[in-house]
Amino acid sequence: MTRDRRKWPLYEVFIRGKRGLNHVHVGSLHAADDRMALTHARDLYTRRNEGVSIWVVRSDAITASTPDEKDPFFAPSGDKVYRHPTFYDIPEDVPHI
Amino acid sequence: MSNVEVENDAQHHAQHHAQSGTGERRLQAHFDRTISHNQRIEPRDWMPEGYRKTLIRQIAQHAHSEIIGMQPEGEWITRAPSLRRKAILFAKVQDEAGHGLYLYSAAETLGADRADLTERLIEGRQKYSSIFNYPTLNFADVGVIGWFVDGAAICNQVPLCRSSYGPYARAMVRICKEESFHQRQGYELLMTMMRGTEAQRQMVQDAVDRWWWPSLMMFGPPDSESSHTVQSMAWRIKLHTNDELRQRFVDMTVPQAEKLGVVLPDPQLRWNNERGHHDFSTPDWSELKRVIDGDGPCNAQRMARRRAAHEEGAWVREAAGAYAAKQAAHEAGKKRQEGPAG
Numbered sequence: 001m002t003r004d005r006r007k008w009p010l011y012e013v014f015i016r017g018k019r020g021l022n023h024v025h026v027g028s029l030h031a032a033d034d035r036m037a038l039t040h041a042r043d044l045y046t047r048r049n050e051g052v053s054i055w056v057v058r059s060d061a062i063t064a065s066t067p068d069e070k071d072p073f074f075a076p077s078g079d080k081v082y083r084h085p086t087f088y089d090i091p092e093d094v095p096h097i
Numbered sequence: 098m099s100n101v102e103v104e105n106d107a108q109h110h111a112q113h114h115a116q117s118g119t120g121e122r123r124l125q126a127h128f129d130r131t132i133s134h135n136q137r138i139e140p141r142d143w144m145p146e147g148y149r150k151t152l153i154r155q156i157a158q159h160a161h162s163e164i165i166g167m168q169p170e171g172e173w174i175t176r177a178p179s180l181r182r183k184a185i186l187f188a189k190v191q192d193e194a195g196h197g198l199y200l201y202s203a204a205e206t207l208g209a210d211r212a213d214l215t216e217r218l219i220e221g222r223q224k225y226s227s228i229f230n231y232p233t234l235n236f237a238d239v240g241v242i243g244w245f246v247d248g249a250a251i252c253n254q255v256p257l258c259r260s261s262y263g264p265y266a267r268a269m270v271r272i273c274k275e276e277s278f279h280q281r282q283g284y285e286l287l288m289t290m291m292r293g294t295e296a297q298r299q300m301v302q303d304a305v306d307r308w309w310w311p312s313l314m315m316f317g318p319p320d321s322e323s324s325h326t327v328q329s330m331a332w333r334i335k336l337h338t339n340d341e342l343r344q345r346f347v348d349m350t351v352p353q354a355e356k357l358g359v360v361l362p363d364p365q366l367r368w369n370n371e372r373g374h375h376d377f378s379t380p381d382w383s384e385l386k387r388v389i390d391g392d393g394p395c396n397a398q399r400m401a402r403r404r405a406a407h408e409e410g411a412w413v414r415e416a417a418g419a420y421a422a423k424q425a426a427h428e429a430g431k432k433r434q435e436g437p438a439g
Contacts (some may be wrong), residue, residue, distance in 0.1 A: 008417075008418065010205065026271075027199060027202045027203075027267075028202045028205065028206075029198065029202065030211060032414075032417040032418050032420065032421035033417075033421035033424060033425070036417060036421070044198055044199075047188075047191065047195060047275075066141075
């Protein structure tokens with residue numbers, strides 16, 4: 001924490017639109033501390049009842065995968081077609097499957 | 098979505114370079130393919146420097162416009178004719194602030210620094226929309242700004258919801274949803290005034306006369322003089338040319354003016370059956386150039402106000418920082434007292 005406005009940390013904001021839905025990332029904002037981040041998030045991202053719950057998390061606390069979607073990081077799931085139901089041929093006349 | 102991502106991106110980029118001399122070309126090809134498949138570029142993807150720079154400039158200019166755009170209408174909050182109009186105007190001006198912040202947030206995903214963007218605006222190194230350098234002389238101006246200026250903004254922004262840069266496109270979706278209220282409250286305000294006295298009707302016509310041409314200029318110079326259009330369209334950060342959007346705005350507004358009972362101040366304005374569009378006169382481009390170059394009726398006033406707001410808010414930012422530091426120290430002290438067992 002610092003007195004310099006320039007160093008107010010960046011927070012990422014996640015909103016649960018309504019009960020039953022996941023929190024979804026909506027954007028970011030700067031705030032001096034966690035509580036201010038939460039009230040700013042309310043003022044900025046829920047002016048029209050867009051949310052019933054807000055998470056804020058400092059951006060520098062997020063660990064992310066590398067950028068490219070085709071990154072080898074995701075390779076383990078690429079060739080496992082048998083993980084999908086459509087991999088299996090079932091006769092048309094077998095019901096409820 | 099964050100600074101940390103931008104840093105990771107740079108590292109990733111560097112690794113790629115280290116791995117192969119053809120890295121840059123491969124990355125460029127991947128980028129081009131993403132754009133041509135109409136997919137989104139996301140913050141951590143590799144992108145050409147020109148794309149990043151142009152987007153930062155475009156998004157920042159857009160953000161600055163939203164922030165400066167609070168001023169012309171904000172002046173009327175204390176003088177709104179009823180509590181209903183005051184509450185509406187408050188909400189609208191708050192929305193403009195919100196739109197500015199969504200956009201600054203999008204610019205930051207490209208590695209721009211928010212405080213630096215504010216500085217650039219205050220020092221006049223980055224521009225904002227020419228339209229906000231015109232004065233709001235009577236309350237009908239509030240209605241006409243909603244109708245024309247927000248209407249023009251909608252023409253501009255709806256296509257940008259499909260812009261190639263993910264965070265920008267998503268900010269546009271939020272903004273467009275809210276912009277619709279802005280336009281409708283303006284038109285409703287004007288309808289109310291048109292049902293009033295003769296003097297009120299004259300106020301509406303006067304505001305229409307003054308705002309029509311500046312609104313057409315909002316779309317920027319004609320295509321023949323627009324220097325960035327070709328590259329920006331190839332990058333899909335601009336989806337229609339200035340002239341296309343201007344035409345769309347005119348076609349959209351003419352029937353609304355008829356319904357309202359006002360005359361748009363252009364004797365050449367008429368439907369062209371062959372083109373399937375309205376013909377209209379050429380705006381005074383020398384005026385647009387003058388206003389962009391800083392010589393509009395309110396440029397100095399708008400900048401002075403923005404600068405003052407920033408300076409007058411310094412103590413608030415400082416106090417919040419001091420409070421946060423104190424709380425953090427307090428927490429740290431408590432943890433120390435509790436000791437390793439705690």
